[in-house]
Amino acid sequence: MEAIISDFEYLYMIRQNCDASLYEMMDKYERLLxxxxxxNFMIQKPEGIQVGDLYQVGRLGLIEALYTYQESRGVGLAxxxxxxxxxxxxxxxxxxRSKSYKMLDTAYSLDISIAEDxxxxxxxxVECDYLEFxxxxxxxxxxxxxxxxxxxxxxxxxxxxVYELWKSGYSYKEIADQCHTCSKSVDNTIQKIKRLANGx
Numbered sequence: 001m002e003a004i005i006s007d008f009e010y011l012y013m014i015r016q017n018c019d020a021s022l023y024e025m026m027d028k029y030e031r032l033l034x035x036x037x038x039x040n041f042m043i044q045k046p047e048g049i050q051v052g053d054l055y056q057v058g059r060l061g062l063i064e065a066l067y068t069y070q071e072s073r074g075v076g077l078a079x080x081x082x083x084x085x086x087x088x089x090x091x092x093x094x095x096x097r098s099k100s101y102k103m104l105d106t107a108y109s110l111d112i113s114i115a116e117d118x119x120x121x122x123x124x125x126v127e128c129d130y131l132e133f134x135x136x137x138x139x140x141x142x143x144x145x146x147x148x149x150x151x152x153x154x155x156x157x158x159x160x161x162v163y164e165l166w167k168s169g170y171s172y173k174e175i176a177d178q179c180h181t182c183s184k185s186v187d188n189t190i191q192k193i194k195r196l197a198n199g200x
Contacts, residue, residue: 061088
C-alpha cells in the first residue's frame with residue numbers, strides 16, 4: 001500500500017530543495033491557478049496581457065507561498081496559497097491598468113496565426129539566437145531566478161555573504177580575506193550554491 005504524503009511533508013521536502021516535491025505541489029494547485037487567472041482576467045479584461053500571463057504570475061505567487069508558509073500563523077495552507085496567488089495576479093493587473101503595458105498593446109503576438117489553416121504562426125518564421133529576445137527562455141529564466149532566490153534564503157548568512165561577493169566579481173582569495181576564512185572553504189561554498197542552482 002502506497003504511503004500518502006501530507007502537504008506539510010511536501011513543504012519540508014521543498015525547503016530541502018526537493019524539486020520533485022515542488023512540482024508535485026505545483027501540479028496540485030494547477031487548477032486553482034487557472035481558475036484565479038481566468039476569473040481576474042474576465043473581471044478586468046486587461047489590454048496587453050493574456051490569461052496565460054496571469055497564470056505565470058500566479059505560479060510565482062504559488063512558489064512564494066510554498067517557501068514562506070508558516071503553520072504558526074494560524075492560516076490554512078490552501079487559503080495562504082490563494083492569497084499569495086491572487087496578490088501577484090492583482091498586482092500585475094494594477095500595473096497593466098497604469099498603462100505600463102502600453103507598448104505591448106500595439107505589438108504583434110508571436111502566437112498569431114499567419115496561415116489560413118493555422119499551421120504556421122509568427123514565431124515559426126522569427127529566428128533569433130539572442131536569449132534576451134526569446135520570450136519563452138526569458139520567462140523560464142525569470143522563474144528559475146525566482147526559485148533560486150527562495151533557495152538561497154535557506155543558506156546560512158555566512159554562505160549568502162560569500163555568494164554575494166562572488167556574484168560581484170571578487171576572487172576566492174579576496175572573499176576568503178573579507179570573510180576571515182580560507183580559499184578552499186570559499187570554493188566549497190560556491191560549489192554547494194552551484195549545485196543548489198542546478199537543482200541537485
